[in-house]
Amino acid sequence: MTPLVELVGAGYAYEDGPAVLSDVDFAIAEGRALVLLGRNGSGKTTLMRLLSGGLRPASGALRLEGEEVGYDRRGLTRLRTTVQLVVQDPDDQLFAASVEQDVSFGPMNLGLPEAEVRERVDSALAALDITALRDRPTHLLSYGQRKRAAIAGAVAMAPRVLILDEPTAGLDPDGQERLLDVLARLRAAGTTVVMATHDVDLAVRWADEAAVLTPCGIRVGAAPVLLSDPELLASAGLRMAWSPTVTAFLRAHGFLGADAPGPRVPEALGALG
Template sequence: MVELAGAGYAYEDGPAVLSGVDFAIAEGRALVLLGRNGSGKTTLMRLLSGGLRPASGELRLDGSPVSYDRAGLTRLRTAVQLVVQDPDDQLFAASVEQDVSFGPMNLGLPVDEVRARVDSALAALDITALRDRPTHLLSYGQRKRAAIAGAVAMAPRVLILDEPTAGLDPEGQERLLDTLAGLRSRGTTVVMATHDVDLAVRWADDAAVLTPSGIRFGPAPRLLADPELLAGAGLRQAWAPAVTALLRARDLLGAQAPGPKTPEALASWH
């Protein structure tokens, strides 16, 4: 659906952050991006959403190269939306409703359709009661939800979230994950960048791990059970695979042993 082919990027007067990247977002999959700070996650997300233009290679949407003129970027941003980590970098309007309506209004949609999209986005993020609230009076978790609602109102096919659970308490994290599950059930493909490997194991279908030697991509349960890969990416091993490995080393996951027999079963049990 969205892919980078041979893409590279370097900031002015700096070394290449990404080089020769081949990376694709498959429709309907929950994809998690992991890597240490400075590994290129933010750059990758901005390339995928059109905020940056590859210095080499190209970005494709539905197999066709993206053009970076007004029409091309409008087409891309209608399909792909990025929500940054700090909601205060994204919210700017006087009220929640005004902020969420900004994107659809700028698409030139009829007023009735804009209202319908705003109503739907507010309901999806469970913030309908906050529609008239000034954005500066929202709690941190509410601001996160309002920022995501603004992206959802664009009806994107792909929603990219940078550290969406950072700064949220456990209840707030679970509410957000429930919201993302609801968006996925409506057909939105969700990509999440995070440092939380336990969350990634529990949530993602696929994982992309950014390391100094490149990007490793594969099914999340297999990729995130590789302790050497995670260590090379500056990440801690997830709880479930780590405990599975320990139990297996003690021969406690044999055929006659009680309890879960596989990493996937242990993750579900946990």
């Protein structure tokens, strides 16, 4: 099956600097929950910006459903109506006076009819559970509300792929759970979600697939398997997650069968009794 979005032999270096990414082959399959992990400076942000069109590969190509992306107005419009990136700090993304104005900016910029813009805004606000905040000035929102408003602006573009840079950073536990509920609803509605994070526990719990950026390149695979590899995680400057560590302990002591899935969160331990 042709990947929805794919980098082929892609490389990128910032001006007067060494290559951040070299000869990268990286694909996003539709319908998956994919997590990106790696130490600071490993190239996660560069990779996300290449995938969303914010940067253009210095070598190689970006393909959308098998067709190479053109970096003219037509090509970028096609890409950005398919792939949306939400940056880590919502204050870098929110700029309009009110939540509704901010969320409506992207659809209006596409030249959509007013009725469709209104429908997209209503749908995005409802998806992020912030309908009650539509008239709220953005500067009066809490940090968690600003995070959700920034994501709503991307969702209003009706992307097939939503890329989130550290979406749970700065949120308290309740805020994290609410955001994960939102992402689950978006996935159920057909959106492919890609999340960059340093939280290996979150990655194991949430993702189907993982991409780990190491000094030797990108390793991609099933999240529960890839994120159980201590050598791989150490090479990426990451610690072992709780879930695979506890699962290995339970199996070693006969509390869990070899083929039985291990607990993904501490609360699940009770069910094993």
